[in-house]
Amino acid sequence: MGPSSHRTSSPSPTPGRRLDESMTLLTSMMERPLDPGYAAAAQAREEAGLPASTGVRTPGVLGAALVIGLLLTTGALALRAPSPSAVKAKSELVAEIQARRRAADAEGAQLRTLQSQVDQLQSQALAQSDQRALQDRLAALSLASGADAVTGPGMRLVLDDAPSAPGNSADGNPRTNAQSTDGKVLSKDLQIVVDGLWEAGAEAIAVNGQRLTSKSAIRFAGEAILVNYRPLTRPYTIDAIGDPKSLQADFAGNDGGAYARALTDNYGIRVSMDNVDSLTLPAATTLTLRYAVVPGSTPVPTGTPTRRSPTSTPHTSTPHTSTPHTSTPHTSTPTTTPTTSEPTP
Structure with a gap:
């Protein structure tokens, strides 16, 4: 007789042993679900002529459970609803x-x-x-310092959050949680883009109507982006006056343009650039007269410059030092007469 496979034959059980002998505890729980102590107590009550269980307590337990559930539900709703x-x-x-x-x-x-x-x-x-020479000098200084409103051709760049941008973290800081920055325009993004525009040859820049000068700060406070300490709302429109033939091309070729493209490719931030034939940028309202000279007299300082608090180091947008296109027709022209204000850079 040949060998048999273990799949076709099984050893016969040992006579006198149960098949579920190894599961004694489980078998006992299934056959006798009631604890012996409770069973003895129920039998003693029946022998004394009393009911086997105290069923009169069941409605009370149900009522107490309903009351507790109602109280918990009411408390949860009260906590969720804002107080008047x-x-x-x-x-x-x-x-x-x-x-x-x-x-x-x-x-x-x-x-x-x-x-x-x-x-x-x-x-x-x-x-x-x-004083024709002095008047011309004041006009040039007013244009460079942002003391006068200017009008001229240039480009308009608009940045907006991605369509599905998440919110900020619990503390309101958009940099706390790395995931919360995805798809949101941050102050750092505006800083890099603005620096790229200055590098490309922009003569004057405004962000959402806020004129940038050598003293302008672009920073965030909580969930808002501040420019000149004024909160901005999205979308963020950056108007830059300059040569329309070269401004957009030069910006696209420098670090600022590459960063703007990366914002779209990596985070879905919407960025659009268009040339505009005529832009009007308002004058800066944060300029302060620090120094004045009367012709023919000894220069006397009119005030002491104040130091910036060391606890706050906002980004300062510094205009690019490239020579303005003053000899071509597209040059920015002040809309008002120059002023004598000569702010310290």
Whole structure:
């Protein structure tokens, strides 16, 4: 007789042993689910003429469970719903912010109106005193410092968050969580793009209507991007005045243009660039007169420059030092008369 496979024959069980002998505990639990102590207590109650179980307590247990569940549900809903006082405080805070912003905008408009009147008086005074050279120098300094509004051709670059950009982290810092930065335009992005525009030969730049000067700072505070310490809202529009024939091409070939393309390729940030025949950039409203000289007198400083706090190091957008295109028709032309303000770079 040949050998047999273990798949076709099985050893016969040992006589007198159960097949489930190794599962004694499980078998006992299945056959006697009630603990022996409870069974003895139930039998003693039946012998004494009482019911085997105290079923009268079951409705009470169910009622207590319902009450506890109702209390927990009510508490959870109360915690999720904002309190009326918090909603009222938030609405009052938003209204106050909007009111102060409107007041700041009105004061800025009044400041520009008064500055225009000062420019007119200054122009008349210089014309009467035959100070043509001084007037030309003031015009060039005003254009470089951003003291005057300018108009000219250039390019418009718009950056906007990706369509599915996530929110910020719990502390409001967009750099805390690496995933929260994906698809969102950050202050660092605007800094690099603006520096690329200066390098490409831009003569004047404004971000969302905020004119950039040698003292402008581009930074973030919480969830907002600040330019000249004013919060901006997306999309972020950067207007740059310069030679329309070379500005966009030079920007596309430098580090700023490469960074803008990387934002689109890697993070889905929307970037658009277009040449514009005529752009008008407002004058900067954050300039302060630090130094003035009366012709024929001894120079006297009018104020002491203040030092920047060492705890804050915002990025400063410095205009590029390339020679402006002053000899070609596309040169930026001030819309107002030059001013005597000569801010310190």
